[in-house]
Amino acid sequence: MALKKLPGLIDVHVHLREPGATQKEDFYTGSRAAVKGGITFMIDMPNNPTPTISIERLDEKVELSKKGLCDIRFHFGTNGKNLDELPKAAARPEVFGLKIYCNHTTGEMLIDDPVLLQGVYSSWPVGKPILVHAEGEQLAQAITLATTHGQRLHVCHITQASEVEMVRDAKKNGLSISAGVCPHHLYMTGEARERLKGFAVMKPPLGTPEDKAALWAGLADGTIDMVETDHAPHTRAEKEQENPSFGVTGLETSFSLMWKAVQDGLITEERLIEVMYSAAKKIFNIPEQEDTYIEVDSEATWVVGEGGYETKANSSPFEGMELPGKVMTVVIRGKKVVEDGSIVG
Numbered sequence: 001m002a003l004k005k006l007p008g009l010i011d012v013h014v015h016l017r018e019p020g021a022t023q024k025e026d027f028y029t030g031s032r033a034a035v036k037g038g039i040t041f042m043i044d045m046p047n048n049p050t051p052t053i054s055i056e057r058l059d060e061k062v063e064l065s066k067k068g069l070c071d072i073r074f075h076f077g078t079n080g081k082n083l084d085e086l087p088k089a090a091a092r093p094e095v096f097g098l099k100i101y102c103n104h105t106t107g108e109m110l111i112d113d114p115v116l117l118q119g120v121y122s123s124w125p126v127g128k129p130i131l132v133h134a135e136g137e138q139l140a141q142a143i144t145l146a147t148t149h150g151q152r153l154h155v156c157h158i159t160q161a162s163e164v165e166m167v168r169d170a171k172k173n174g175l176s177i178s179a180g181v182c183p184h185h186l187y188m189t190g191e192a193r194e195r196l197k198g199f200a201v202m203k204p205p206l207g208t209p210e211d212k213a214a215l216w217a218g219l220a221d222g223t224i225d226m227v228e229t230d231h232a233p234h235t236r237a238e239k240e241q242e243n244p245s246f247g248v249t250g251l252e253t254s255f256s257l258m259w260k261a262v263q264d265g266l267i268t269e270e271r272l273i274e275v276m277y278s279a280a281k282k283i284f285n286i287p288e289q290e291d292t293y294i295e296v297d298s299e300a301t302w303v304v305g306e307g308g309y310e311t312k313a314n315s316s317p318f319e320g321m322e323l324p325g326k327v328m329t330v331v332i333r334g335k336k337v338v339e340d341g342s343i344v345g
């Protein structure tokens with residue numbers, strides 16, 4: 001066994017489904033999936049069935065999330081009509097950003113009216129990032145709006161080669177912009193749909209081999225700042241139906257997939273720590289978790305799905321894949337949560 005000590009990992013983009021869709025996941029099961037994968041701090045998205053667009057809904061989530069085994073924080077949401085709530089939400093220590101859905105996705109928070117978008121960009125106090133689900137043209141528009149309003153912009157789950165180019169240019173032009181990439185977009189292309197059916201269905205969809213190559217290049221050269229899982233659990237029945245729900249799980253596999261990338265020479269170990277910890281900490285101004293670390297067996301391998309899952313979704317697009325790097329220990333603020341690879345906390 002070759003134990004390697006690393007910082008507790010951060011995931012700034014998860015959907016833990018509580019309240020409103022706890023048949024898919026809840027804060028407790030989602031946190032079990034997180035710590036199993038070495039993640040000690042994660043930020044939950046606002047697109048619940050009743051979206052997190054008011055302080056009342058935020059308070060409810062803060063309370064419910066206390067059953068989590070790791071730290072769970074929040075991005076606030078907007079439908080373009082809750083402008084009065086935005087400064088109040090931004091002032092809350094539990095809130096790390098504002099999420100805007102510029103393309104259609106799960107939930108009812110799509111904003112495509114330019115007047116509403118202007119209102120949101122001018123009402124969110126400058127400081128904490130605005131996160132966008134923005135593909136293609138919508139990303140170009142988001143970059144323009146962020147520039148006009150002096151906002152920090154985080155591009156969620158970047159997928160296309162042309163989007164990597166847009167972020168690269170925006171960085172060159174001095175915009176305060178960051179981007180996250182999901183392991184499924186790094187590892188899979190549209191071809192996976194044939195084999196995995198519903199388990200390869202998500203938004204944004206899997207790209208082309210050229211997109212995939214651009215994502216790896218962007219991750220290595222710093223254009224893409226971090227790995228975010230977009231952990232978006234659905235039940236197996238929802239994924240196996242004719243029109244599968246959008247989204248795949250990711251919390252239990254992201255570290256090992258990135259450790260594989262280190263072994264395969266796609267990124268360095270130092271870069272892994274940046275993209276799974278330090279960049280997120282800096283960009284989202286995440287407080288230090290005292291006496292928090294993980295230990296991974298860097299030589300062990302494991303097979304995804306063998307021995308089951310912690311996520312209620314009970315599935316992974318990487319099921320059956322043998323991955324290197326096993327999370328053996330997780331300590332959060334001095335308390336052991338994972339020991340010998342099993343959850344104890």
Ligand SMILES: [Zn+2]
Nearest residue numbers: 013045230232
């Ligand atoms: Zn998402």
